[in-house]
Amino acid sequence: MRVIVSKCSPLLVRPSTEQSTPADHIKVSSFDKPLAFSSFSSFHVFDRAIHEPAETIKRALSRALDHFRLIAGRVVVGDDDGDLCIACTGEGVEFVAATASCALVDVKLFDPPFAALLKDLAVEYPEASCRVADPLLLMQVTEFSCGAFVLGVTWNHVVADGTGIALLLRAVGELARGFDQPSVPPVTCADQLLPDLPPLAAAIEQTIVGQLKPKDYAYLDITVPMSAIDRIKAELGNELGAPCTVFEAVTAVMWQCRSRVIMPDDDPDNPAPLVFAADARRAVGAAEGYYSNCVTTQVIAPPPTIREVVEGDIKDVVKLIRSSKEQIPATFAGEGEEGVPLLPCVEDTLFGYSALFVTSWRNLGFEATDFGGGTPARVMCHPGPESLPACVACLPRRGKGGANVLSRFLKEEHGGAFLAELAKFT
Known part of the structure; x- marks a missing residue:
């Protein structure tokens, strides 16, 4: 069957509170540098409906970015030394709400073949690798006719690894469920100095x-x-x-x-x-x-x-x-x-x-x-x-x-x- 995924125009989700101080420039660690400007996507399939999933996740994401300010920033490349930093500008992450023309069970997302459809369930960077001006994270919520939904997350690997993105999503979920703040306080390379990557x-x-x-x-x-x-x-x-x-x-x-x-x-x-x-x-x-x-x-x-x-x-x-x-x-x-x-x-x-x-x-x-x-x-x-x-x-x-x-x-x-x-x- 042919599946039509209809996407709304992308928008930027910013932290819910504005910064009162100039943007910090955080120098990335030796763990971050080799992965800079490479992108990766994960797909999270939820077979139980929630009320207005795209709007619910978008609101909670904005609140989560108050705590994950690095992810709402942009990459900066030094003019003199070419060193990489992330500027905590609060410019936000790209978000797309979408709907699919069928029920989740109809597209067999639990079994192959599904690879072709996955491309429609996430936002991708316009070029093969992330550009300096691009948001560090792209998110799409696709609601199916049955109420199930798929969350597609694409990110510039310079800002987080899989565990880091999982921490962000955990926080978004907690805030969507009524928590006042994430249960695990987020920590970045600005807060903790690590030894060099071998x-x-x-x-x-x-x-x-x-x-x-x-x-x-x-x-x-x-x-x-x-x-x-x-x-x-x-x-x-x-x-x-x-x-x-x-x-x-x-x-x-x-x-x-x-x-x-x-x-x-x-x-x-x-x-x-x-x-x-x-x-x-x-x-x-x-x-x-x-x-x-x-x-x-x-x-x-x-x-x-x-x-x-x-x-x-x-x-x-x-x-x-x-x-x-x-x-x-x-x-x-x-x-x-x-x-x-x-x-x-x-x-x-x-x-x-x-x-x-x-x-x-x-x-x-x-x-x-x-x-x-x-x-x-x-x-x-x-x-x-x-x-x-x-x-x-x-x-x-x-x-x-x-x-x-x-x-x-x-x-x-x-x-x-x-x-x-x-x-x-x-």
Whole structure:
């Protein structure tokens, strides 16, 4: 069926209270810089109606921006040194109210194919990357004929990571439900000085954002059953010293299944790098309400060969992931500099078809967003970056009985074989 999404003209939502002092210029941190001017979109599907969702969210957003002033500002580039700052100008964020010509169930947003429709459910920046004068956040609320609605959020990554946007949405929801102020006071890079992002992580992120060209990989909507996750966790028992996490089990399954499918296309003794994003808040002691970027990029080094990932026991694959995670605190303590010699070969080693980039949305906080009708039935995204094989794992999804993964990490001809490998874990 043809779905028509009708959009009102965009408007700027500003903080509800005016600033009485000149705009602060906040210098962004080393975590923010590599991600500047790259955009990302999330989609939050609410299957329970609330009264006038667009108007309700718009009013609450204005009040939330009183507390999240950085997000209502604009990027400023220094004339002399080219340094990046965010000016807390209060100019606001772009907001669009929209309606869809059908019920939510009619478009099967809970199941593929949905990728084409997602473009209509969010506001996008007019160019491939964000411009200096653009708002730092774009928001669209699309109400369906049944009363359900989808919130599409697109942001300039310089101002916040996924946890930061989840904190904003949590605050908007609380204010929409009658709270006087957010339950978690927001904190920015202006309020708390963090250690520098490790050089290797910064180099990888800059390469991902600025130097690679998009590739056309298949869009897959995958569920790793909880029975498979529980079985892996049970097999490991106490071998890791602490229980295997859902992220570790899911990533191990994705990595091994994918490696089995692509191995015929590559020398089996070529490296199969795994790169994953990790929240560094605990490692650097960031405050609970820190909403500026605080994500590091971790590489399993040295990378195993494709053959080792394919033929290894799934427990051994999990152990590789856990070992790499455990190295994160040391990199912020000035240790682990053995990773620095990898810098000259980042592109050659980490961005071929045999590599895999994983980011997890488990426990970012998106699952707690509530504007008055309950938490989202599903949270989705355009998995990215599209310039290398990537997946977004563990997205919140109600009642599915497993871990949802959205991916662009396989050529079209490998999709069926991958799903067959995944079925072996069920």
